[in-house]
Amino acid sequence: MLHLAVIHPAYARLILQGRKTIESRLSRVRCMPYNSIAPGERIYFLARRADLIVTAVADRVESLADLTPQDVSRLRRDFGAFIAADDAYWRDKREAGYATLIWLRDPERAAYAPDDVHGRAASYRSAWLTRPDVQEVYPACLNPLRAIA
Numbered sequence: 001m002l003h004l005a006v007i008h009p010a011y012a013r014l015i016l017q018g019r020k021t022i023e024s025r026l027s028r029v030r031c032m033p034y035n036s037i038a039p040g041e042r043i044y045f046l047a048r049r050a051d052l053i054v055t056a057v058a059d060r061v062e063s064l065a066d067l068t069p070q071d072v073s074r075l076r077r078d079f080g081a082f083i084a085a086d087d088a089y090w091r092d093k094r095e096a097g098y099a100t101l102i103w104l105r106d107p108e109r110a111a112y113a114p115d116d117v118h119g120r121a122a123s124y125r126s127a128w129l130t131r132p133d134v135q136e137v138y139p140a141c142l143n144p145l146r147a148i149a
Helices: 009-017 069-083 087-092
Strands: 002-006 022-027 042-047 052-064 098-110 128-131
Touching (some): 009 052, 069 087, 069 098
Antiparallel strands (some): 042 052
16 A cells, blocks of 8 residues: 655655654544554655655554543653654644554655546545555656656
8 A cells, every 4th residue: 555645844844854754643533544554655745735745655653542641742752853743733632542653764755646647636635545556656756857647
């Protein structure tokens, strides 16, 4: 599987710079990417407002359930520097019951993502989508001179 993740442009830039090395998805209910991503799978981070796509590979993944506010505080203390989220993010996620932490490796800027090739609209109803490997566009997406079919 490969993954499309909608992300704020500032976080996409931090991933590209190697300053954000863990992608975190915390939620009150169980939702993607909880238990749906494995090490070695590729993620395309889409920051559409900035016209920026970053791709990276999941190096390590942890899915956690039944979190308490104390657990979320511990995640912030232990991994906050690698997640690189602001105070507002952590306040908003204080009551999260589920978390997926994804350690990232090999971040690169991409010219397009799978849905750009396969005709999907640029707006997404979900912040995380999975795609079959047959839609993989890496490494051709790294070449901005290649025409999108």
